[in-house]
C-alpha cells in the first residue's frame with residue numbers, strides 16, 4: 001500500500017457567511033470536482049506553513065490567522081489521504097485561480113449543492129456547524145422555553161439540541177416560532193428524539209421539510225436503530241470508541257462526546273480529559289463537540305484536540 005498523503009486544506013470564510021471553493025483541473029486526482037483550496041504538505045514542513053504556501057500559490061491569498069477545523073483520514077481506491085482542514089477567518093488579498101482553475105465564493109448553505117470528493121462530506125458538515133452547541137433544559141411553558149432560546153441566541157449560540165420533555169408543549173407552535181427565529185438568526189435545531197413523538201407525521205414533516213431542523217439520538221436510541229429522516233442532519237451523544245464507530249457506520253453527521261471534564265454525574269476516573277477526547281476523535285471522520293463540565297472558554301481547547309467546539313448544558317439556566 002502506498003504512503004498516506006498529508007494534505008492541508010482551508011475553509012476560507014469571507015463576507016456574509018461565504019466560503020471559497022475551487023474546481024480541481026480535470027486531469028488530476030478527483031479532477032472536475034470542487035475542493036477547499038490546499039495541497040500536499042512537503043517533507044519537514046509544518047502544516048500551517050504548508051497551508052500558507054498553498055493558499056498563496058493557488059488562490060493568491062495571504063493567511064493572517066487560521067485554526068484547526070477537522071481532520072479526515074480517507075482511503076480512495078488509488079490514494080490514501082489525511083486531510084488536515086483549517087478554518088481561515090483573516091486573510092489579505094483578492095482570491096484568484098492562480099493556476100487557471102475556477103474559484104468561487106459561495107454561500108455556506110449552498111455548499112451542499114456542489115460536488116466534492118467523497119472525503120469532503122464531513123468537512124462540509126463542519127463548515128455548516130458553529131463551534132458552540134446548547135442543550136436545552138425543561139419547562140412546561142412554550143413562552144418560557146422560547147424566551148430562553150432567544151436569550152441564548154443573543155449570547156451567540158446558533159446550534160441547539162432541543163429537549164423539552166413536557167408533553168403539553170404545542171409542537172406545531174414551537175416549530176413555527178423556531179422557523180421564524182431561524183430566518184433571522186440562521187440557527188439550527190436538533191430535536192432530541194427522546195422527547196419528540198417519533199411516530200408523529202407532524203414531526204417527520206417538520207424535520208424533513210426545513211433544512212434548519214435535524215434529529216438528535218441518545219447513544220441507546222442510536223444503537224437500537226432508527227427510521228430514515230430524509231436529508232435531515234443527524235446527531236448523537238456518544239461516550240466511547242464503539243459508540244463513535246457505530247455513529248460513523250450509521251451515517252450520523254455530528255456527535256457530542258462526553259464526559260470531558262468534571263460533572264456531578266461522573267466519577268473522576270470516568271472522565272475523558274482532553275487527551276482522551278482527542279484520541280477518540282482521531283478514530284472517526286465526523287465533527288465532534290466536547291461535552292461535560294465545559295464552558296465557552298474551552299472552545300480553543302476543543303479545537304486543538306480535534307473537536308468542532310463545545311456543547312453546554314448549564315448555560316441554558318443562565
Ligand SMILES: Nc1nc2c([nH]c(=O)n2[C@@H]2O[C@H](COP(=O)(O)OP(=O)(O)OP(=O)(O)O)[C@@H](O)[C@H]2O)c(=O)[nH]1
Nearest residue numbers: 007009029030035036037038039040079081117119120
Ligand atoms: N486541496 C484539496 N485536496 C483534497 C480535498 N479533498 C480531497 O479528497 N483532496 C485530495 O487530497 C489530495 C490533494 O492533492 P493536490 O493534488 O491538491 O495537492 P498539490 O496541490 O500539492 O498537488 P501537486 O503537488 O500534485 O501539484 C488529492 O488526492 C485530492 O483528491 C480538498 O478539499 N482540497
